[in-house]
Amino acid sequence: MENIRNQTKIFFLRILNIPFAFLMHAIDLIMWPIQKIIGVRNMPYIFLLPNLIFFGLFVIIPLGANFFFSLSSGDDLLFAERELPTTKQYDQLFDCESYLNPNTCTEDFFWRGVYNTIFFVVFQVGLMIFFSVLTAVILNKKIIGRGFFRSVFFFPVLLSPVVVGLIWQWILLKNGAFNAIIESYGGDKVSFLTDPSWAMASVIFVSIWAHMGFYTLIVLAGLQAIPPNLYEAAEMDGTSRERIFFRITLPLLMPNLLVVFILASIKGVQTFDEIYVLTGGGPGTSTSLIVQYIFTTGFASSGSVQNFGLAAAASMVLGVVLLFLTLMQLYFSRNKESKHQEI
Amino acid sequence: MMNFKFILKAISVALVSFSLTLISAVSFAATDVRIMWYGDGDKENVPIAAQIDEFNAANPDINVILDIVPYDAIMNTLPIQLAAGEGPDIARVTDLGGLNKYYADITPYVADPSYYEKSFGPFLNWYRKPGDTTSIHGFHSTMTVTGPYVNKTLFEQAGVDLLGPGATWEEWAAASIEVAEKTGTPIPMAWDRSGHRVSGPAISMGAKYFDSNGDPKLVDDGLKAMTQMLYDWHQAGTMSKDLWGSVSGSKYHAPNDWWNAAEVVFMMSGSWQIGRFANEVGDDFDWWAVPAPCGPAACTGMPGGNALLAFNANPAVGKVMDYLSSKEQLSSFIGQVLAIPGHLDLQVDYQTDDPNAKHALNTFAGAVPTIDQVAFDLQAHVDNRIMFNAIISRLGQAIVGEMTMEEAWTRMDEDVEKQLKEKYGG
Numbered sequence: 051m052e053n054i055r056n057q058t059k060i061f062f063l064r065i066l067n068i069p070f071a072f073l074m075h076a077i078d079l080i081m082w083p084i085q086k087i088i089g090v091r092n093m094p095y096i097f098l099l100p101n102l103i104f105f106g107l108f109v110i111i112p113l114g115a116n117f118f119f120s121l122s123s124g125d126d127l128l129f130a131e132r133e134l135p136t137t138k139q140y141d142q143l144f145d146c147e148s149y150l151n152p153n154t155c156t157e158d159f160f161w162r163g164v165y166n167t168i169f170f171v172v173f174q175v176g177l178m179i180f181f182s183v184l185t186a187v188i189l190n191k192k193i194i195g196r197g198f199f200r201s202v203f204f205f206p207v208l209l210s211p212v213v214v215g216l217i218w219q220w221i222l223l224k225n226g227a228f229n230a231i232i233e234s235y236g237g238d239k240v241s242f243l244t245d246p247s248w249a250m251a252s253v254i255f256v257s258i259w260a261h262m263g264f265y266t267l268i269v270l271a272g273l274q275a276i277p278p279n280l281y282e283a284a285e286m287d288g289t290s291r292e293r294i295f296f297r298i299t300l301p302l303l304m305p306n307l308l309v310v311f312i313l314a315s316i317k318g319v320q321t322f323d324e325i326y327v328l329t330g331g332g333p334g335t336s337t338s339l340i341v342q343y344i345f346t347t348g349f350a351s352s353g354s355v356q357n358f359g360l361a362a363a364a365s366m367v368l369g370v371v372l373l374f375l376t377l378m379q380l381y382f383s384r385n386k387e388s389k390h391q392e393i
Numbered sequence: 394m395m396n397f398k399f400i401l402k403a404i405s406v407a408l409v410s411f412s413l414t415l416i417s418a419v420s421f422a423a424t425d426v427r428i429m430w431y432g433d434g435d436k437e438n439v440p441i442a443a444q445i446d447e448f449n450a451a452n453p454d455i456n457v458i459l460d461i462v463p464y465d466a467i468m469n470t471l472p473i474q475l476a477a478g479e480g481p482d483i484a485r486v487t488d489l490g491g492l493n494k495y496y497a498d499i500t501p502y503v504a505d506p507s508y509y510e511k512s513f514g515p516f517l518n519w520y521r522k523p524g525d526t527t528s529i530h531g532f533h534s535t536m537t538v539t540g541p542y543v544n545k546t547l548f549e550q551a552g553v554d555l556l557g558p559g560a561t562w563e564e565w566a567a568a569s570i571e572v573a574e575k576t577g578t579p580i581p582m583a584w585d586r587s588g589h590r591v592s593g594p595a596i597s598m599g600a601k602y603f604d605s606n607g608d609p610k611l612v613d614d615g616l617k618a619m620t621q622m623l624y625d626w627h628q629a630g631t632m633s634k635d636l637w638g639s640v641s642g643s644k645y646h647a648p649n650d651w652w653n654a655a656e657v658v659f660m661m662s663g664s665w666q667i668g669r670f671a672n673e674v675g676d677d678f679d680w681w682a683v684p685a686p687c688g689p690a691a692c693t694g695m696p697g698g699n700a701l702l703a704f705n706a707n708p709a710v711g712k713v714m715d716y717l718s719s720k721e722q723l724s725s726f727i728g729q730v731l732a733i734p735g736h737l738d739l740q741v742d743y744q745t746d747d748p749n750a751k752h753a754l755n756t757f758a759g760a761v762p763t764i765d766q767v768a769f770d771l772q773a774h775v776d777n778r779i780m781f782n783a784i785i786s787r788l789g790q791a792i793v794g795e796m797t798m799e800e801a802w803t804r805m806d807e808d809v810e811k812q813l814k815e816k817y818g819g
Contacts, residue, residue: 125816127476133818153796156811158804159642162795224635244638246793330646333638334793346642350469354643354782355812356476 113369119362125355132359139363160364162335163343170254170339171318178258178265178314179307185262186269187299200270204263214260215327219243222252222328243329246336253325253337260324261317265310272306273299305383312379319372340368423456424709428701429471429484431464433730436668440729448716455709464645475704482705483713485534489519489700490775496520496530497703502711503529509718512736519773520702531702532718533735535727538757538764539593539663539694540685541565542670544578545749546678547658551575555683562594562622562686566631569659576658580633582626583648584661586640586789588781593695594661595619595784596767597688602780603770611780611809612802615690620788620798627792637789643782649673663694664757668731671750682753685760693765696772698735733758776813783808 085093120139122132147154152161189200206214221227222242229239242252276299284294322341325331331338331346348361428445432438438461445459460481462470467486474480475495486492500506509517509529516533518526548555551572556564566582573581584590592600599615626632633651640646649666651657653673670680685694701717703710716722720739727734727741731750734741743754771777783805791801 123815124818125476127473128478153800156807241635241638244635246638246795330640330642330644332641332644332789332793333634334790334795335641336793336795338641342641349473350465351472351643351782354779355816356472357815360815 116362116365119358120366121359123359125357127356127358136359139357139359142360143363143367157360159335159338159346160340160343163338163340166250166335166337167319167321167339169250170257170321170337171315174254174257174318174321175311175314177254178262179310181258182262182265182269182310183303183307185266186273187295189266189270190273200267203266206260207263209260211260211323212327214256215324218252218256218259219328222256244333246333249329249333249337253328256324256328257318257321261314265314268306268310269303272303276302308379308383312376312383315375315379316372319368319375340364344368423454424707425456425458426483426709426713427458427460427481428713429460429462429467429481431462431467431485433665433669434672436672437730440726444717444722444726448713452712455712457713468645480704482707482710483531483701483703485699486702487697487699488778489698489702490773491778492702493520493522493530493775495704496528497706497710498528498530499703499706499711499714500527500529502706502708502714504711504715512718512720512738514737516698516700516735520700523775531700531714533698533700535665535730535732536696536698536735536761537664538696538733538760539590539661540682540757540760542652542660542662542666542680542682542753543569544572544652544655544658544678545681547572547576547578547655549679555681556686558684559692560684560686562597562619562688565659565683565686566622566626570631572658578656578658580636580648580651580657581631582659582661583632583636583651583657584623585648585663586637586644586646586785588643588784589695589697589777590661590663591619591623591784591788592771592781593685593693593768594688596695596765596771597685597691597693598622599688599690601767603767603774609774609776609780609809609813610806611783612806615688616784616805617798617802619688620784620791620801623788624791624798634792638793641786641789643786653677663697664733664753667750667753667757670753671731671745671747674749680749680753682756684756685763691765691767693763693768694760695768696761696764700735733761776816779809779812779816783812 081093081096084096088096118129118134119132121135121137122129123136123138124132126132143157143160145156146152146161149155149161152158152165155161185203189196189203193199209217219226223229224239224241224244226242228242233239240248242248280298280302281294284298289297320341321339322345325337325339326342326345329337331342344361344364347364348356348358351357430438430441432441442459442461445457449455449457467484468488471480471484471486472488472492475492480495503509506529509532513532516536517529520530521528543555545555548568553568553572553575556568560568569581572578592602595616595618596602598618599613600619601613601615602609602611604610623632627634627637636646636648636651647662648657648660649669652660652670655678664682667682674680685692701714703714718736720736723734723736724739724741727736727739728744731743731745731754733754743751745751771780787796787801787804787808790796790804791798796804
């Protein structure tokens with residue numbers, strides 16, 4: 051009986067295999083002459099070609115176009131109608147009496163964006179790593195409802211940044227839910243989003259809330275990969291919990307933390323949408339980051355000149371900074387790996 | 394064999410019928426006319442949609458597609474679309490001169506060009522390129538005048554008399570503070586966050602906006618006086634920093650939520666709010682439009698409005714424009730949305746029993762003849778948005794403490810100069 055069942059299964063699998071075999075033969079008909087011409091060693095390039103074409107179309111060409119825009123001026127969008135070439139946009143961006151005081155720069159909005167972005171990234175990434183590790187350590191313990199809490203912390207990651215911005219705007223506005231609670235306890239209302247001294251802290255908090263779940267998951271995966279026998283051995287030696295954490299958990303978690311640091315930094319520098327919805331970059335320019343400057347200068351000028359060239363120059367600067375950050379972090383991560391291998 | 398012949402014949406007949414159907418479908422396909430429209434809620438969107446449906450029913454050869462979009466899309470997305478050579482056939486626009494390089498001349502396609510000259514004469518120049526005195530690009534959908542509203546109920550509760558024509562900005566501010574204190578209202582004064590809204594009062598204080606050659610020259614003593622007053626009101630709590638502080642740059646923001654909740658005594662906005670207030674405030678409190686407060690130079694608001702303007706010229710677009718600009722359709726539209734007509738000879742039967750709305754319509758219509766010439770010149774200037782945006786973004790920064798007023802004034806002039814250089818070269 052079992053034998054008949056197996057034979058039937060094989061028969062159906064062979065039938066299902068027929069179209070696949072046809073497809074493979076068809077591909078072979080195309081590939082074989084190519085392989086003959088370019089040789090086996092060069093065949094990987096053929097397989098990479100579709101991806102490279104898409105990458106070129108949607109990344110390399112726009113990057114090149116952006117570069118050319120940054121070297122042109124005028125308020126026209128089409129290349130043919132723009133003045134080329136000029137370094138005017140870069141001169142304008144970097145024209146400052148003192149880089150430490152945005153008020154002395156021609157493009158003061160850009161430099162305010164730069165300083166706000168640095169401040170935002172340092173605190174958002176630092177605090178997010180701290181809270182991600184804390185949450186992951188707790189979620190790694192055998193607590194009641196662990197699965198539920200893991201979902202709860204991850205849930206905000208699934209939300210669109212616009213939804214995140216709108217939800218928190220509703221909570222943090224002067225007439226919002228949070229101030230209603232404060233008032234019900236006899237406190238004074240706080241302008242979380244419209245007081246310059248509160249606004250940046252509020253957007254950092256919201257950003258951490260929105261993205262922490264993703265990084266917690268990475269750290270949690272790292273924690274679960276640590277061999278339990280190391281903890282058992284440490285416990286048998288009578289090592290304190292703090293020492294176990296700092297001498298075993300944290301060092302073994304470093305590769306994951308590095309990934310978290312790289313990803314969070316890059317995402318932090320690119321932050322735009324949730325802050326734009328939450329505070330619109332205000333009050334004044336206190337929560338306006340570089341990407342908002344680019345967007346406003348190029349695309350949302352509300353009737354002023356749409357300066358595509360200046361926006362393109364600013365995005366080139368941002369691109370260079372991101373490239374530098376990525377390369378630096380890759381260097382450190384490889385350095386770390388090679389040291390591990392030496393050990 | 395017979396069967397085969399029959400099948401061949403049948404296939405031939407089917408193919409010929411299909412081809413004929415295809416050809417006729419292409420020949421008689423309705424011409425699409427796409428309109429990008431923003432409206433102040435259903436109060437404006439429903440009447441225009443009804444008019445478009447009526448037009449489509451009466452003109453099967455034309456298919457008008459109405460895209461209702463947010464105001465931001467008109468201000469920010471439309472210019473990008475137009476710059477890229479895309480965009481709708483017609484759009485409802487408020488940056489009237491700023492987009493003039495994209496407007497199409499529909500003179501050959503409208504039934505009676507003299508009707509446009511007669512009915513919308515002074516406004517047509519607002520859309521034209523400098524030097525052009527003949528093109529027809531569209532028509533004024535509604536005219537607007539900026540000016541203040543007061544919460545009359547709060548004034549009555551406080552026992553403070555409303556001020557009459559000739560009252561100054563300082564007097565209105567003092568009265569609003571008094572009412573707010575007596576009634577426990579949190580915000581004495583709230584303004585739309587807009588350089589256009591600041592400009593009428595600034596002109597009242599003596600701002601000229603142009604030099605003797607007619608070129609933009611933003612900062613002068615008049616503008617300084619008004620912006621300093623706004624700065625001081627924010628620092629003193631007469632105006633709440635929560636409104637202008639909630640966005641950055643030149644982003645527009647209106648205090649309607651506070652106003653509707655009766656948390657504002659005096660609101661500086663304009664005639665386009667009448668329909669919204671009638672709808673949203675209802676019987677909650679009495680609201681009154683009051684004459685534009687005075688400064689040493691004038692007692693003026695800013696004129697403005699929105700126009701339906703063409704970006705493509707063809708017979709279908711001309712026909713749609715003729716229909717929407719006709720006295721019958723405009724009168725019906727204006728009567729429903731409770732606006733001031735941009736048509737110079739239009740009898741409007743306003744469809745409202747609301748005494749507040751009726752009073753406001755009379756007040757704003759009566760304000761039109763008192764509008765200062767500088768305000769008209771500014772509204773008609775092609776680069777007025779550059780000046781409006783410079784005012785509001787720099788004043789906003791000064792108010793939250795990012796720069797002093799002196800620095801803000803310097804920046805306003807620099808911003809205008811920089812933008813004009815980028816636009817015109819040099």
